Amino acid sequence: MTAAFLEAAQAIYDRENYMKAVLALADGRIFMGKAFGATGETSGEVVFNTAMSGYQEVLTDPSYKGQMVTMTYTQIGNTGINPEDIESNQLYLSGFIVREYLDCYSNWRATMSLDAYLKEHGVVGIQGIDTRALTRHLRDKGAQNGIISTIDFDPESLVKKARAIPSMSGLDLATGVTCSAPYHWTEGLWDLENGYPQVDRRDLKYKVVAYDFGIKLNILRCLVSAGCDVTVVPATFPAEAALAMNPDGIFLSNGPGDPEPMKEVIENIKHFVGKKPIFGICLGHQLLGLALGGRTIKLKFGNHGSNLPVMDMKTRKVEITAQNHGFSVDILSLSHACQLGHENLNDQTVEGMQHKELPIFSVQHHPEASPGPHDSHYLFDRFVEMMEKFKK
């Protein structure tokens, strides 16, 4: 790149004349930047996401409730926003932190800019942040609370406010984002020619009750495309009522917050053990671990991205996965019931478990991807095979 090009790019950036914004972390580190999206003040646990694309799926993932996400990829906004790549109908994260925001977008499906989208949903963003320094800081010191402000620029006052935010540990956020009533889901996976197909329920062979703890839509689409007739139910939907539907299997979804305080949900899950095949993803995996008598722990900074290597211990195949979690199951606490099903090859954390006797398994990562590679899609087929075997 020539100096003239860089100068011209800088001039465009300066001309945009975005309002000043500050990011302050609870441990006192301050980052100066410019506002984009909504303005005002917002706070949450700051986590970094290493996905190079797919910011729209990240923004609409309910599991980010209570968190502010920084993308390690440097240029964000260049594919705009489209009406299709959504994982829920809302933006649940509380702030969005990027290195360079690009207002000029280009994608054949895009209908609006990221800035306009954040404004529409009232999400505060900050750009011009040295996200590499921020990420290294979070990696060294651990994920922590932070605050973004476009109205208060006093570091002392901001740090004080950041320290006053409750810690993510101990927070039940999932029961606040679940659906209010049961519903059927019949949309399958997107493809270039047909978009999202509607599938006839009569063609779906396996009746699945899916517990919604903040479920990502692509999980539902993956279940349907694998042949499941899905009834989505609220987080605290009684097990007896679910069993009365006589499902072939129970699915436990992803979701925000700490699984440990979700006592009612954990008790409920216990009723399915030994009665129905169970498959859990992310928060669902953690809740299952707790229901089986294990414990969960908070990781230093977790794993958030779409490029994380995982080994399936059954086949010893390596898959590149999408992940988004701050908590983890302590597999040693479950040695009475489960064995390690999948392992994260970056940090050797527990990526999945398999019950030793019962048709129950779960993964910490996201086989539905969105965003991310499709390497782990096979897990939905594994769930279907498990239900088929159990039927016989």
Ligand SMILES: NC(=O)CC[C@H](N)C(=O)O
């Ligand atoms: N994506 C998820 O389901 C996240 C689970 C949980 N909230 C965690 O941070 O570990």
